Amino acid sequence: MYDGASPSDPARLQRASGEIRIGVRPRDGATVLADLRQAGCLKARFPRPIVPGWIDVVTLNTGGGVAGGDRLDIAVTAEAGARAVVAAQAAERFYRAAASDVPSSVRTRLTVQDGAALEWLPQETILFDRCALDRRLEIDVADGARFLCIETLVFGRIAMGETVRQAMLRDVIRVRRGGSLLLHDAIRLDGAVDAVMQRTAVAAGARVVATVLLVAPEAEALLESVRDAVAGTEAGVSAWNGMLVARLLGADSAVVRRTVVQALAVLRPSRPLPRVWLC
Numbered sequence: 001m002y003d004g005a006s007p008s009d010p011a012r013l014q015r016a017s018g019e020i021r022i023g024v025r026p027r028d029g030a031t032v033l034a035d036l037r038q039a040g041c042l043k044a045r046f047p048r049p050i051v052p053g054w055i056d057v058v059t060l061n062t063g064g065g066v067a068g069g070d071r072l073d074i075a076v077t078a079e080a081g082a083r084a085v086v087a088a089q090a091a092e093r094f095y096r097a098a099a100s101d102v103p104s105s106v107r108t109r110l111t112v113q114d115g116a117a118l119e120w121l122p123q124e125t126i127l128f129d130r131c132a133l134d135r136r137l138e139i140d141v142a143d144g145a146r147f148l149c150i151e152t153l154v155f156g157r158i159a160m161g162e163t164v165r166q167a168m169l170r171d172v173i174r175v176r177r178g179g180s181l182l183l184h185d186a187i188r189l190d191g192a193v194d195a196v197m198q199r200t201a202v203a204a205g206a207r208v209v210a211t212v213l214l215v216a217p218e219a220e221a222l223l224e225s226v227r228d229a230v231a232g233t234e235a236g237v238s239a240w241n242g243m244l245v246a247r248l249l250g251a252d253s254a255v256v257r258r259t260v261v262q263a264l265a266v267l268r269p270s271r272p273l274p275r276v277w278l279c
Helices: 193-197 220-229 253-267
Strands: 017-027 030-040 042-045 055-061 071-078 083-088 092-094 104-112 117-121 125-127 132-141 146-155 166-177 180-192 208-215 234-240 243-250
Touching: 017 042, 017 055, 017 083, 030 042, 030 055, 042 071, 055 071, 071 083, 071 117, 104 117, 104 146, 132 146, 146 166, 146 193, 146 253, 166 193, 166 208, 180 193, 180 208, 180 243, 208 253, 220 234, 220 243, 220 253, 243 253
Parallel strands: 017 071, 055 083, 071 104, 083 117, 092 125, 104 132, 117 146, 125 146, 132 166
Antiparallel strands: 017 030, 042 055, 146 208, 166 180, 208 243, 234 243
């Protein structure tokens, strides 16, 4: 008898999984690592802090991109009084999924305790034609904490001649402050994505969608300054209940990134961008 698989059995494609658990805390005027677990394709690196009192964390996916069926799990906790910036080494790519694949799964949970500050600054998420992605970003912010994040979706790169005609995307950002739901922002696209993105009420043909979010006591006071920073572009900015949300649209990721950088300069003055953003 043979132990090998039958030639008629369906092929099982290799799938990647990765996990990161990061905790930071204050110590002697600096922010230091309190906890770290990394497994699979996800890694974290801790370069020299750019600004005193802050810790800089760089995440990377050694898998070189995400395919259907891959699973990524990230958790970051900033303890009371800590200051941390988390950025990705490069843009994350979500490749075409096979018809038999389940969607790739990305789960991120960020916890910001009282008096802490956390900035979640990944680079762009690049979607390829026929990708399948289920992504959730869960954020828990204490009443006295500060949180800033940027999320950018790129529906195919113009310079590479890419068009995302078909895809499955579930993308949810959920923010709680003091245990109460503050924001539930959900994007659901399934099927003829390019046709949907052409609709005036959706994206009017834009290929890039960026969301900037600030939860902080000064959020509403920064509204007009952020609006000035993104003036002249396809963008909308609102602020209420201690939160500021900006949505930016564009045809080219480089143009949208420049606008995002202008907005971040208002929201995080006197501090430079993470070095990986400049590479």
